[in-house]
Structure formats: C-alpha cells, structure tokens
Amino acid sequence: MVKEILVDAGPDKVRVAILEDGEPVEIFAEETGNKSLVGNIYRGKVERTLKGMQAAFVDIGLERNAFLYVNDIVPVNFDEHLTVGKTKDISELISPGQEISVQITKDASENKGARVTTRLSLPGRYLAIVRNTESVGVSKKISDEKERERLRDIARRNKPENAGIIIRTAAEGIPEEQIVEEIEELKKLYHTLLEKEKKGNVPRLLYSEPGIIGQAVREHLTADTRRFIINNESEYERILAFLEDTSPALKNKIQLYSKEYDMFEFYNVESAINEALSRKVRMKSGAYLIFDMTEALTVIDVNSGQFTGKTNLEDTAFRINLEAAQTIARQLRLRNLSGIIIVDFIDMHNKEHQQQVVQTLKDAVKSDKTHTVVIGMTSLGLVEITRKKIRQPLYKSFTISCHVCNGTGFIRNSK
Numbered sequence: 001m002v003k004e005i006l007v008d009a010g011p012d013k014v015r016v017a018i019l020e021d022g023e024p025v026e027i028f029a030e031e032t033g034n035k036s037l038v039g040n041i042y043r044g045k046v047e048r049t050l051k052g053m054q055a056a057f058v059d060i061g062l063e064r065n066a067f068l069y070v071n072d073i074v075p076v077n078f079d080e081h082l083t084v085g086k087t088k089d090i091s092e093l094i095s096p097g098q099e100i101s102v103q104i105t106k107d108a109s110e111n112k113g114a115r116v117t118t119r120l121s122l123p124g125r126y127l128a129i130v131r132n133t134e135s136v137g138v139s140k141k142i143s144d145e146k147e148r149e150r151l152r153d154i155a156r157r158n159k160p161e162n163a164g165i166i167i168r169t170a171a172e173g174i175p176e177e178q179i180v181e182e183i184e185e186l187k188k189l190y191h192t193l194l195e196k197e198k199k200g201n202v203p204r205l206l207y208s209e210p211g212i213i214g215q216a217v218r219e220h221l222t223a224d225t226r227r228f229i230i231n232n233e234s235e236y237e238r239i240l241a242f243l244e245d246t247s248p249a250l251k252n253k254i255q256l257y258s259k260e261y262d263m264f265e266f267y268n269v270e271s272a273i274n275e276a277l278s279r280k281v282r283m284k285s286g287a288y289l290i291f292d293m294t295e296a297l298t299v300i301d302v303n304s305g306q307f308t309g310k311t312n313l314e315d316t317a318f319r320i321n322l323e324a325a326q327t328i329a330r331q332l333r334l335r336n337l338s339g340i341i342i343v344d345f346i347d348m349h350n351k352e353h354q355q356q357v358v359q360t361l362k363d364a365v366k367s368d369k370t371h372t373v374v375i376g377m378t379s380l381g382l383v384e385i386t387r388k389k390i391r392q393p394l395y396k397s398f399t400i401s402c403h404v405c406n407g408t409g410f411i412r413n414s415k
Helices: 145-158 176-197 212-220 233-246 248-253 269-276 313-335 351-367 394-398
Strands: 003-009 013-020 023-031 041-050 055-059 066-069 099-106 115-117 121-123 127-131 136-138 163-167 204-207 225-230 254-256 280-282 288-293 297-303 339-344 372-377 382-387
Touching: 003 212, 013 212, 013 269, 023 212, 023 269, 023 313, 023 394, 041 066, 041 176, 066 099, 121 176, 127 176, 136 145, 145 163, 145 176, 176 204, 212 225, 212 233, 225 233, 225 248, 233 248, 233 254, 248 254, 269 313, 269 394, 288 313, 297 313, 313 339, 313 351, 313 394, 351 372, 351 382
Parallel strands: 003 225, 066 115, 136 163, 225 254, 297 339
Antiparallel strands: 003 013, 013 023, 041 055, 041 099, 041 204, 055 066, 099 115, 121 127, 127 163, 280 288, 288 297, 339 382, 372 382
8 A cells, every 4th residue: 555645734724635545535624723632731620520421621721611521530649449440420530629631632513622531641653651550552553463562662661650651553663762762752741741730820731732734744654655745845844854853764755745736636635525525425336325414423325326236136235335335434534524423235135245344344444543443233234333533524624504504405495
C-alpha cells in the first residue's frame, strides 16, 4: 500500500487528506482560529456532580462546561479500594468545588460540552506518556513478539516515575536511541505539566495540542509514507525544521507543492469530498449505498441498483455485499462517522456467505486508526458497528445547515 499525505494550508482553512494507493481515505479540515481541542489539558473546577448519571460538569473555561463520566476518573489518592472499575459512586472520587486536571477526548457538539478524562496522556510520534499509572503497553498492531518485548524493555528502563508508557505502532523497528530521545523530550513536557498544575487561576490551559498540520506530521508521517505534500512554504520550512530535530530520515519525504492548479483537484480529493457529502454512493458494479444520519445512529442501506448478476439471486447478493463491505469501511473513515452504525445488507440465506461478508467488513476496518468494532449480524440480517467519536463528522466542516428545511431534506408543500 502506497501512503501519501496532502496538506492544503489556506488562509482561512487547513485541509488534510490521507491517500492510500492514490485513493483518499481520510480527510480532515480545520478553520483558522477554530481548531479541535481534543488532547488539550486544562486545570478546571468541578461545578456539580450528578449521582443519577454518575457524571460531573467541570468548568474548564469554555463556553459549555465539560462532561466527566465516572469511568473516566482516576482517583487522586491511589487507595487500593478506590481503583477505577471498583467504584461506581462518583461522590467517592470528586466533589463540587474541587480543582482537577482533565484532558479533552471529544470536542463539544451543538448541544453538548466537551467530553473529558482525568487519564492524562502526552503523545509523541512513537509513544505516549500516561499519568497516574506504572504500566507499560505496546500497540496490538505490532505482532512480532521479539519486537514487542524489545520495545517494552526500552519503555520500562526509561519511563518517568508515577507514569506509564504506551508504545505506538510507529515505533516498530525504530532504533532504541530515537525512542529514548523522544521519551526524554516527553518527560520534560510531563514535568512542565506537573509544575503548571501547582499555581495559577482556575480554569486555565495547561497543555495545548498542535494544530492539524502538526498532528498530521506526528500521526501520519511514518517510514512507510511515500510523500508528504504541502502547498504553504512557511509551513513547509517549519516541518523541515521540526523533523531535523526529531526524525531527520523523514525530511526527504516532505515536498512543497508549487503548481498553479488546485492540489486537491489534481489528486481527486475534491471529488472524494463530494462523494462523502452525498447521500448516495455508487459502486463499480453498479450497485449503490444510501447513508441516512439521525441523532441516535447512522443507517447504511445496500442496494443492487443496475447490477443484476449472471447466476442466481443468492450469488448476486453475496457479490454486491462483499463489494459493499469494502466501500463501507472506506466511507466510515472518509466521512468520519461515529457512534452506532447499522448496515442493511442485501438479504442472504447462506450462513457461510453471511459470515464471509461480516469477516470482510472486519478485515477492512483494521486499517482505521479510530477504534472501530464490527459486532456482527443480528437475527434481522442487520450488521452492527460502533466507531469511537473523537472529532465532528466530515460534513460539519464542509456544509452549513439549511435554513429552509432545518436539515430534514423536506419542505412542506403548499397544499
């Protein structure tokens, strides 16, 4: 698989596209002055606790108070009888007026404040330092046991006190000195965070994540990336300077796009955006998918369209569903859909065919960095999927609400 990263850094909006084998699979956008707050760490104050919901509202200085669920709280005093998972009573963990440090895990939406956790982590390219734990973990995507043990040993020998380390997938095969160097950099950042906690007004910002360009470099630029193309010269120079200090071997992958025609048009990203904003997605066979979004869940309907097959109905349904499984996995990433997703595949009576379609879908979502679980097929033939919500879906960055139909897609007739 050939991986490429495109960054369109305009004056009002920055857009990032991830391409795999020349096809856009993920698109992110961030307006200038309105960047995602996911990963930011704040010193806040508990406004109130809701025992009936086992949750709390925390003032972190934003327009809406942040939402903190009991399972996202690490006890301040690490008493053995108050470890996470052994208590469900939020009043035993925090109380109104208490100052706590929290990290945003989900951006605020139209009617909800940001979701936060007290499990604080500082991510780097190869690893993340996690506060209030002594554990060392290695990404499950690193399958080689010898490599896992090598990375685990490096982390154990170099981790800070009262903090754990999670080794990321990008660390596979990286020399020990590079990993240790990043650990030392994150240690400095970690100790700075601890010092900032001790004094200052509440609420206040303790740590801010880099913008969308910095995150693209950290999260997506790896040794197996073919190239990273950006059309802004100052940002291009800034990335090169950053890599000179952190990963000089990756500098030759950075390219400055200077052609006169639009970069996203040239690499067919604009057409992918249009497809991701459409209710209907056509597949190569002539079949198509319909996407319907509600407050509770997203529903995807598979239709045969112009594909009629050549043998029998069961074989036709099976072939369409296999193609649909691959297309759905790509569209989940492209549209950044999250929460509960229900897929209504074309009916199949053959149990083996049903299992193959579900397995194809499971295999297809493995390349998704966002945690995605294919639960399986229900007795009604519907496939259930859950995908972790971190940022807003793609359409939020590229559309505005219709003032006529208010998003329903229907306008009442005059009769």
